[in-house]
Amino acid sequence: METKLLDVTTENIELAAALIADGKLVAFPTETVYGLGADAMNGRAVGKVYAAKGRPSDNPMIVHIAEKEELARLTPVVTPIMEALMETFWPGPLTMVVRKMPGIPDATTGGLDTVGVRMPSDEIARKLIRKSGCPIAAPSANISGRPSPTKPEHVVEDLQGRIDAILMGHDCQVGIESTVVDVTDDIPTILRPGIITQKDLEKAVEKLGKKVEMDPALFVNRPRDVSDKDFKPKAPGMKYKHYAPKAEMLIISGEISKVKAEIEKLKAENEAKGKNVGVILFGDHQFKEAAHDFFAKLRDFDVQAVDMILAGALDSNDGVGFAVMNRMLKSAGYSILNV
Numbered sequence: 001m002e003t004k005l006l007d008v009t010t011e012n013i014e015l016a017a018a019l020i021a022d023g024k025l026v027a028f029p030t031e032t033v034y035g036l037g038a039d040a041m042n043g044r045a046v047g048k049v050y051a052a053k054g055r056p057s058d059n060p061m062i063v064h065i066a067e068k069e070e071l072a073r074l075t076p077v078v079t080p081i082m083e084a085l086m087e088t089f090w091p092g093p094l095t096m097v098v099r100k101m102p103g104i105p106d107a108t109t110g111g112l113d114t115v116g117v118r119m120p121s122d123e124i125a126r127k128l129i130r131k132s133g134c135p136i137a138a139p140s141a142n143i144s145g146r147p148s149p150t151k152p153e154h155v156v157e158d159l160q161g162r163i164d165a166i167l168m169g170h171d172c173q174v175g176i177e178s179t180v181v182d183v184t185d186d187i188p189t190i191l192r193p194g195i196i197t198q199k200d201l202e203k204a205v206e207k208l209g210k211k212v213e214m215d216p217a218l219f220v221n222r223p224r225d226v227s228d229k230d231f232k233p234k235a236p237g238m239k240y241k242h243y244a245p246k247a248e249m250l251i252i253s254g255e256i257s258k259v260k261a262e263i264e265k266l267k268a269e270n271e272a273k274g275k276n277v278g279v280i281l282f283g284d285h286q287f288k289e290a291a292h293d294f295f296a297k298l299r300d301f302d303v304q305a306v307d308m309i310l311a312g313a314l315d316s317n318d319g320v321g322f323a324v325m326n327r328m329l330k331s332a333g334y335s336i337l338n339v
């Protein structure tokens with residue numbers, strides 16, 4: 001299939017919207033990562049997204065809308081918790097898992113009776129949704145298991161020849177995927193951490209007398225696979241192998257000066273063996289920068305044919321640090337060295 005690479009112009013956004021409305025697949029920028037979009041109400045179109053990404057079909061998609069009012073068309077009841085969260089964080093990098101309306105195809109929700117909904121802040125994304133006239137189902141626009149794409153060239157690398165078009169926009173500002181919060185129960189629960197943290201969410205629902213919990217599966221830091229019966233995260237996507245760079249990867253955790261010394265030592269040892277070693281070490285408290293750069297660094301190392309990646313752990317007591325560590329641990333297959 002020939003993939004159209006489209007510069008972002010008004011005409012091209014209209015062309016991309018027409019392709020989506022016609023059941024085709026278009027990748028587009030959002031503030032978090034690039035998405036691979038299809039008409040969320042067209043099960044056949046959504047089915048093609050799974051095929052293009054090589055994605056397991058039980059993994060539900062996030063449905064993207066352009067206006068807050070559209071939420072009421074996707075879920076039977078908009079609760080006060082949902083109101084408070086959408087007033088505070090939409091448009092922006094927050095996905096709410098809500099009960100779904102019957103008309104939403106099973107392909108979109110992986111057969112669940114809930115649906116993840118997000119209103120992105122990115123203007124190109126919102127124009128595309130508005131012009132296509134339908135909500136857009138969009139997972140991250142990478143081959144399943146690869147790092148999420150934060151630049152248009154990442155999407156080209158993974159999906160050229162597999163989808164109909166790519167809107168070649170800007171680099172993504174946030175760099176990690178949206179926070180996913182389940183609001184189907186009385187207590188909102190974070191299923192995937194992101195730049196909007198537990199503290200941020202609690203502040204927004206505090207006036208309703210609510211706390212926010214974390215899915216306990218987020219604290220299980222060991223390799224796992226689909227057959228691991230003890231491990232049942234509520235977001236199906238959290239159980240798959242993710243973000244894997246081509247190189248072997250090790251995280252070094254501990255006091256910063258010791259971490260730096262250990263990285264220098266391991267780097268020298270491995271270079272002496274002829275290995276090409278890449279280092280990821282973010283500045284102290286530079287959590288947002290880390291989120292912004294992490295996936296792009298993994299992809300850069302792939303291009304540079306790095307054999308081994310040594311990464312300094314981030315402080316997981318910070319909410320954004322925790323979110324980046326969630327991705328870093330998965331990329332490294334949970335290999336961590338404490339110094």
Ligand code: TXA
Pocket residue numbers: 030032033034035036059060061062093095097098109112114115116118138139140141176177178180191192234235236237238
């Ligand atoms: O920032 C983002 O969320 C990006 C951009 C494109 O918007 N999208 C994204 O989609 O990261 P994806 O498909 O790569 O990740 C969606 C995550 C998966 O872990 C999935 O299992 C979970 O959200 N999810 C979606 N719908 C769900 C539902 N109904 N119940 C539980 N988890 C759900």
Ligand code: MG
Pocket residue numbers: 139140148
């Ligand atoms: Mg993804």
